[in-house]
Every structure is written in structure tokens, then in C-alpha cells.
Amino acid sequence: MRTDDIFPAALSADRDYLLNGDMSRQPCVFYFRKSIGDDFATQVLRCVQYARSAGLRLDASIGVDGVYYDEDKSGSKDIERPGYNKLMSDIMSGNLSGRLIVVRDQDRLSRRESSVLEEYHVVTELSKVRTFDSSGREIKDDVTTGIIGVLNRSEAKIIGHRQRIRKELRAIEGKPPASRMRRTGYTPGYTAIEWEEAKILRRARKKVVAGQSLTSICNEMRKNEIVKQNGKPYLVSDLSRLLRDPVYAALRTFSRDIEVEGKVIPRGQAVAKGAWPRIFTEEEHYEVVKILVRNASWATDSSPKHLLTGILVCGECGTKMAFGSKRGNPHKDGTKKPHYVYRCQKARGGCGRVSRNSDALEGFFLELTYQAIKPLPVVKGKVVDTSADEIVRQERKISDAVEAFKNDDIDIAALANIRRDAQKKIVDLRKTQAAKSQPLPVDDAEAFLESRDIDKQRDTIRRFFPVVGVKVAGQGVRFHPRQLVFPESA
Ligand SMILES: [Zn+2]
Structure with missing residues (x-):
């Protein structure tokens, strides 16, 4: 058997580089051990990444193309490990002198009682062979290695670590992202295109490219009763996010920075071309991204600018209330004056039944919070906490x-x-x-009232009143405190 079966195809360029690149690099060999719940692929990925970053080359003249491996399926000590035995005999006979041994984790060498590792330390030390794990830690006869050896025998914490590597590998291989939710435009698992949704996306993309605003596209969609999977209308932010997502051009991204062939690809950028069906071509994708990024100031700036956004929710349907203006009834002289209100908006998926005067609401919450802070002892700096x-x-x-x-x-x-x-x-x-309560964003009640920093004020209010409901109450927008609902838990 050759190691072609062990190296995932997506890492073949890395492997060539390690085998054939600059030959003056420090030579190394890999040791892999397969076991239950573990595979070769994630071991290969981490060892390859480490070898590249440490400037090593893989010495194909020893082992099987520079690799020693065991396929044993069990951690029990009676199982034969021909790969490990070959590694040990090559170390003892001096075949490996001057080479480094790289393993993904120490537990690949042994998860058994410490005697196995002790033997390993003695043999490698005598033969002047050094061993590293894929994080760059030297595995040698020291306290850390001893402690890790003990902890390795409790398997659980290692499993999460392996799953992380497996996710990275899936990305590099261009496999579709795993998700519990079905992705808009695709059937579950990205196996096929959901044509009705794909058409919506394609139409929206065309309109953006033609110069139409996301707001106006959303309005049209609402008129045509086009809604999201959850039955709520598409918002500007939804559309902007979907149209900028490389997934629709079958480009695989990753949720963290990821190292591919020695280069770090920042999160959210294309890591590999995926094999799932495309809804946009790459050109179409980059074309719409360019337009949306240019308009990013309005498309993505979602930071709240009003005192109570994020705190007030509609007491009838639970939707977060938005700040806006509403035209009132005409005055006697015929003029109409806008009222500024917090309201439940249909455009945001709400019932649209509640809107209350914003000045009155803000004034009330400023006073309420002021009264809540006043009796508190002034705590500056360190909170007493043992x-x-x-x-x-x-x-x-x-x-x-x-x-x-x-x-x-x-x-x-x-x-x-x-x-x-x-x-x-x-x-x-x-x-x-x-x-335990952290210090408030403001020093005292007076500082709270006088603050010109609306974010600080909002954070302070939220500490006392994280969520407050506003009930529907007759016509108009006049506010009375009895319309408020304070949840029990808050
Ligand atoms: Zn509502």
C-alpha cells in the first residue's frame, strides 16, 4: 500500500510541496494511527499544516514515502502496531537520526499506560530523534507530556478537537457547509437547487445590478407576498446577506481563518470551489458583491441609533420595535406634523398594531433608570469580590x-x-x-442623565430592563406607563 490512500486528494498539492520543494529543509516523517472515531485525514491535515509552517520537508526515503501508520481500530494494548514497531526499529537502528517525527497529537503515539511513552522517550533520546505534535510542542520526557498522557486516557475532550479539524478539512475539500437549517435556494444538504427560491435570488440580483435599491426590491417582494422560509418578509439586511454569500456561486468559505497550502485565508473568503450546484456564476457573484459593498454604509450599518432600540418589543407579537415617524391627524390649520414613535413594523415581520410616542417613552425610561441607579452605592473601580x-x-x-x-x-x-x-x-x-454584577457603564445617576453617549445610556437601561413589551392601547400614539409589560424574569 502506498500513502495515496491516506492523503486526501485536496491535500495533494501540499504533499508534493513537502516531498519535492526546497530539499535543504529539515527532514521529517509522519506517524499516523487510526482508531475508533478518528481517521487519517484529520491527522494528515494537521501534520501537513505544521510541517509547512515549521519549514520541514517529508523524507520519502524512509517509511512508506515518509509515513509510518497503523490502522488499528482499538486503543487496547494487545493489538499489533506494525507501523509503530517499524518506526521504533528505524529509530533504534539509526535510520531516523537527524529527522523529526511529527504526530497530530501525543495520543497517536500512545494512549495507554505511561510505560509505553517512557520506552518511547528512552529510545528517541538515545537515538537523538525529536518528536513534535502538530501544535509545535515537543513531546519529550517532561511534566507536560506526563500530564497530557494522563488526560489523554479520558477521551472526551479530544473529540471536540478532532471535530474542529474535520470541519476544516470538509471546507478545504469543497464539501457543502453542514447546517441544521436548510439553506435558502437549496434542498437539504445542497443536493439540488430549490428552483422557486433560486429564481427569487436570481431576480433580486439582476435588479440590484440594474441599479434598483434593496429597499425597493424588498417592497416589491412584500407586495407579491414573497416571504422567507419562516414566513416572514425579506428585509434589506436579509437580501444583502444572501446576495453577498459566495455559497450561491458554489464557493466554499469557512467560519474562521484557515490555512490552505501554507496561506491563511481569512474567514468568509473562498477556500475552495464546491461541487454543489450553482445559482450564480462566479462573475455574477462578484458583480453583485461589488455593488453591494459600495453601498455597504446603508446596507450593513445596523448599529442602533435610538435610545430604546433593542429593548422595546411589541407586546402583541414580540417583534422588536423600530424607531420611525408617523403622520398624525391634521391640525385645525390643516398642517400635519409627524410624530416620532417606536413601532411594531410589518416590514420587520411584526403585526404593525403598536406605535407609541418616542419622546414620552424615552423620557420615562431615563427617569425610571435614574431612580434605579440613585439608591445604589457609588462603586468606582474594583468590585468587592473574593x-x-x-x-x-x-x-x-x-x-x-x-x-x-x-x-x-x-x-x-x-x-x-x-x-x-x-x-x-x-x-x-x-x-x-x-x-455577579459588573460595574455599570456610568459612574452614578447624575452621570447617566447627563451623558451625551446614547450607547452608554442604552447599555445602562438594558442592565435594569433588558426587554420591555409595549401593549396596544386605543388610537393615537400617546404613551402611558401602564402600557408597558416587564417580563417576570427580567
Ligand atoms: Zn406587533
Whole structure:
């Protein structure tokens, strides 16, 4: 068997580079071990990424094209590991001297009792062969390696780590993003195009390119009763997000920065060409993106500019209320004056039944919050909180235990126990810390009222009243506090 079966096709360029690029680089070999719930692909990805970043080359003259591997499906110690045995014998006979051994994680060498690792350390040290994991940590006979060896035997925490790598690999391979929600325009799993939705997107794209505004396109869609999957109308922000998404040109992006063939691709940018059906060609995609980005100031600026946005919700349907103006009845002289209101908007998927005077609402909440702050003691700077000291104490416990382990006062099982125990306490303490009230954004009640910083004021109000409902009440927009609904939990 050759290693073609082990290296995913998407990494073949990386592999060529490691085998045939600059030959003056430090040579290395890889060791992979397959086991239940693990595969070669994610091990290859991480080792390849590390080797590139560390400026190594893969030495194809030893092992199988520079690779040693085992296919054992179990971590039990009776299973034969021909790849590992070959690696050990090559180390002992000096075939590997001057090479580095790279593994994805220490647990690929051994997840069994420490005697296996101890033997590994002795043999590699004698033969002057060094071993690195894919994060660049040297695996040698030190305390860290010992502790990781103990923790590795509790499998759980490693699984999340592997799933992360698997997601990256799916992206590099151009597989469709995994998601619980069906993507607008596609059947589940991106297997086919949902034609009715695709047509909506294609039409909207054409209109944008022709110079029509997203607002006017949304209005047309609302008139034609075109709605999203959840039955709510398309908003400007929805349309802007969808039309800019590379997924419709079958371009695969990733949710974090990702390293591909030695280059870091920033999140959201195309990582690979996908194999799923396209709704837009790449040219069509980039064409509409260029127009929408030019208009980004209005298309994406969604930061609230009013005191109570994000706090007030419609007491009838639960939709967040928006700031806006409403024309009132004409005065006696025939003039109409606009009322400024917070309202439940149909355009945002609401019932449209509630709108109340914004000045009255804002004035009321400023006063209410002012009264809530006034009785509070003025706390400047440090909040009295002992959990920080307790965290330091638990951290010291761990370092003491490590010290004791080094001096042979306790064995590694005791160290692992102490560590796990203290770590759990630290996590709990951090939770309490987060739950305890942080200082308010303003110093005191007067500073709150006088502040010219609307974001600061809104943050302060939200600390006392995270969500407040506004009930429908007759005609007009006059506000009375009894129209407010304060949720129990808030
Ligand atoms: Zn409503």
C-alpha cells in the first residue's frame, strides 16, 4: 500500500510541496494511527499544516514515502502496531537520526499506560530523534507530556478537537457547509437547487445590478407576498446577506481563518470551489458583491441609533420595535406634523398594531433608570469580590502539585486528580464571577442623565430592563406607563 490512500486528494498539492520543494529543509516523517472515531485525514491535515509552517520537508526515503501508520481500530494494548514497531526499529537502528517525527497529537503515539511513552522517550533520546505534535510542542520526557498522557486516557475532550479539524478539512475539500437549517435556494444538504427560491435570488440580483435599491426590491417582494422560509418578509439586511454569500456561486468559505497550502485565508473568503450546484456564476457573484459593498454604509450599518432600540418589543407579537415617524391627524390649520414613535413594523415581520410616542417613552425610561441607579452605592473601580483570590489559590494548588510530582512526592495519578479537581473549581468560580454584577457603564445617576453617549445610556437601561413589551392601547400614539409589560424574569 502506498500513502495515496491516506492523503486526501485536496491535500495533494501540499504533499508534493513537502516531498519535492526546497530539499535543504529539515527532514521529517509522519506517524499516523487510526482508531475508533478518528481517521487519517484529520491527522494528515494537521501534520501537513505544521510541517509547512515549521519549514520541514517529508523524507520519502524512509517509511512508506515518509509515513509510518497503523490502522488499528482499538486503543487496547494487545493489538499489533506494525507501523509503530517499524518506526521504533528505524529509530533504534539509526535510520531516523537527524529527522523529526511529527504526530497530530501525543495520543497517536500512545494512549495507554505511561510505560509505553517512557520506552518511547528512552529510545528517541538515545537515538537523538525529536518528536513534535502538530501544535509545535515537543513531546519529550517532561511534566507536560506526563500530564497530557494522563488526560489523554479520558477521551472526551479530544473529540471536540478532532471535530474542529474535520470541519476544516470538509471546507478545504469543497464539501457543502453542514447546517441544521436548510439553506435558502437549496434542498437539504445542497443536493439540488430549490428552483422557486433560486429564481427569487436570481431576480433580486439582476435588479440590484440594474441599479434598483434593496429597499425597493424588498417592497416589491412584500407586495407579491414573497416571504422567507419562516414566513416572514425579506428585509434589506436579509437580501444583502444572501446576495453577498459566495455559497450561491458554489464557493466554499469557512467560519474562521484557515490555512490552505501554507496561506491563511481569512474567514468568509473562498477556500475552495464546491461541487454543489450553482445559482450564480462566479462573475455574477462578484458583480453583485461589488455593488453591494459600495453601498455597504446603508446596507450593513445596523448599529442602533435610538435610545430604546433593542429593548422595546411589541407586546402583541414580540417583534422588536423600530424607531420611525408617523403622520398624525391634521391640525385645525390643516398642517400635519409627524410624530416620532417606536413601532411594531410589518416590514420587520411584526403585526404593525403598536406605535407609541418616542419622546414620552424615552423620557420615562431615563427617569425610571435614574431612580434605579440613585439608591445604589457609588462603586468606582474594583468590585468587592473574593472569587478572583480564590481562583489564584486554586491555580497555586496546581503548580504546587506539579512541583510535588517533579520531586516524586506524589505520583502522576494523584497529580491528575488534584489538577482536575482544581480546574473544576476554577471553572465554577469563573461562572460566579461572570454572574455577579459588573460595574455599570456610568459612574452614578447624575452621570447617566447627563451623558451625551446614547450607547452608554442604552447599555445602562438594558442592565435594569433588558426587554420591555409595549401593549396596544386605543388610537393615537400617546404613551402611558401602564402600557408597558416587564417580563417576570427580567
Ligand atoms: Zn406587533
